[in-house]
Amino acid sequence: MPDHLQNEIDPTKLPNHIAIIMDGNGRWAKEKGHDRLYGHYHGVESVRNILEGCAELNIKYLTLYAFSTENWDRPKDEVDGLMELLVDTIRKEVATLNKNNIKLHVIGDMNTLPPSARKALEEALLETSHNDKFNLILALSYSSRWELLQAVKNIAADVKEGKLTIDTIDQDTLQKYLATSEFPDPDLLIRTSGEYRISNFLLYQLAYAELYFTSTRWPDFRKKHLFEAIIDFQNRRRRFGKTDEQISLREPEQLQHS
Template sequence: MQIKIPFTKSKVQTINRPLGLDYDHIPKHVAIIMDGNGRWAKNRGMPRIAGHKEGMGVVKKIVRHASDLGVQALTLYAFSTENWKRPKNEVEFLMKLPVDFLGTYLPELIERNVQVQTIGDVSLLPPHTRNAIEEAIERTSENDGLILNFALNYGSRYEMVNAVKEIAAKVETGEISASEVTEEMFSSHLYTSDLLEPDLLIRTSGEQRLSNFLLWQLAYSEFWFTEVYWPDFDEALFEKALYDYQNRKRRYGGI
């Protein structure tokens, strides 16, 4: 049985009161580049995969908290098209993480009314990874709470090139004319066509670049960077990012 957990402001306000977070203006869509797992592990004399394992626990905490705060969509950059270049043992471990994560956490996601989605070319993932993802998507498809959107084998340039090819094919067959191509049409051919564009991008580890992540969708998003590595990221820092977001003015090119 699926149980929808109501958003209770009183509980969250107790946690956040020092920041003065405005619970009526929580960003609808938050995207996160979860960076620094390997460096976190190296600084502790541990193998890189230990950092990825630790980071998986942080994902659970942030998903719970985002859901409690009323965030509508959370997109996590889990594996990029460029990550295949990493050492074989690290890639193999990263491909097992979705299996472990969803295997242990899926019942709670269902209970919390979270819907699992993915963006990227998941057809190239190993069967065990793909099967775990497909099961999670199927079992949460009727949920209407937080959308937990994993970017897996995702690259924004690849995504946009595919969108151009699909539109060009329609022009070529006469289904549409070139003059009919608009920004809205282009967006509808992206993986994220059913999602609002992110209000806020968070990146951990001190890096300040997009790394081929949601290049089109982040055009008017607010960016928030922290030196903290992902395994040390927590609910308090997540709230700080949301608080800073709320204290910026989004003009979308206007005054």
């Protein structure tokens, strides 16, 4: 099935950057009579499978919403288990990331993570820093409102110090102060498990992304689901505020430069 779907994908119209809200681990586990951590452990296999799918299609950027700032309010046992899983997974996967030329990035407030998690992440970031085929971005202890607040504070500080003037601040300035400043904005957002919310994730960056929602729980999400989302994406017409006529006039030009 995945191979059949992959053949339906137009390689000239791929999203450059896919962002995923990995939802449904806990519900998946409870439906099977297990605790929520059981779902998180099985969700790791989905991450591996989706990374493989993105690599096969030559997608350049994948951002995964792994842990939000709001997730700190979950039961302590679950949070502790998630942090242990994070450390264990990162350390196990570094060799695979290097083998596949994948560079790891982290966005979020790393200072709030336990020391063991920070250490594992810092080591993985350093060990994969030379890779340049594919970028895996983990959003950890991240929320868009936190990110925007930090950007505003840093811009204000630079204005106060004379590094910026108010009149020169524009959208490009703001983007340089975001946690995602070195990445293009996502073209496609996927959310699993049947929820229809953005949940404080990349609110600024998703302004023109195509949104795709599926009822599939994250531990069941596989390449075939990814390919279905990309096929759906390719069947949409991205206008960016323009009319159909304007887009039609630009399409021949875009094809010449692709």
